[in-house]
Amino acid sequence: MAGYPWISLTTDYGLSDGFVAACHGVIARLAPAVRVIDVTHLVKPADVPRGAAVLAQTVGQLPPAVHVGVVDPGVGTARRGIALSTPNGLLVGPDNGLLIWAATALGGVTGAVELANPDWFAADVSRTFHGRDVFAPVAARLALGAPLTDAGPEVDPQGLVRLPDPVVAVGAGWLEAEVLTIDRFGNVQLAAPASALAALARRVTVADTPAVRGETFGEVPPGGLVVYGDSADRVAVAVNGGRAAVVLSVTPGDVLRVVDAE
Structure with a gap:
């Protein structure tokens, strides 16, 4: 696979801590030639609909990329990590509705996997920082051209969590x-x-x-x-x-x- 020369990051991590830099660092160590676009890190903490809207309204303006979204109040719980394929890029993040609007903007979900390959994660995965330990390394490997199905088992796109349709x-x-x-x-x-x-x-x-x-x-x-x-x-x-x-x-x-x- 050809991979992608770009990764985008959309999170609620803010700018006063080292969270964003840590994600950049993981990507740089695994895929140093891949460039990163910071969409925003100022989504209100845990505001999944806001993160979903910002991501969906931005991805169409970006080059083909692996888009990472992390607004994840359920981090460390039973919620799944997922990666989605679309006609115009890949999406990586939690299965909490954050990625679906963006997937639609990129042409719709054409494939989905649950992130379940520990070889693609950090050696020690924090229960509270999956952006650094799961989503960033997965995105880096996908950007380098690794097959989506190597990240984990395929899942039915119809079973993905979706946000309620707005009124x-x-x-x-x-x-x-x-x-x-x-x-x-x-x-x-x-x-x-x-x-x-x-x-x-x-x-x-x-x-x-x-x-x-x-x-x-x-x-x-x-x-x-x-x-x-x-x-x-x-x-x-x-x-x-x-x-x-x-x-x-x-x-x-x-x-x-x-x-x-x-």
């Missing part, structure tokens, strides 16, 4: 959608596709707050609320010069209603 409902002049993510600017991304905006009027309300359906932040005055299609092709809400998440008092998982203004 999305669309009607004439309204939509309701779950808050999928909130970025560092406080912009609120909804689960609804941007195409749902076509059915809305120019002036709308978001959770009873006046807003404008637009394309740029500058279409509303400072402090104004704009509903737009974001770079991931999702409906999003922003405040020009402010934080929509604060104005609307929402967190991921909440449901927002956008309706035509009367």
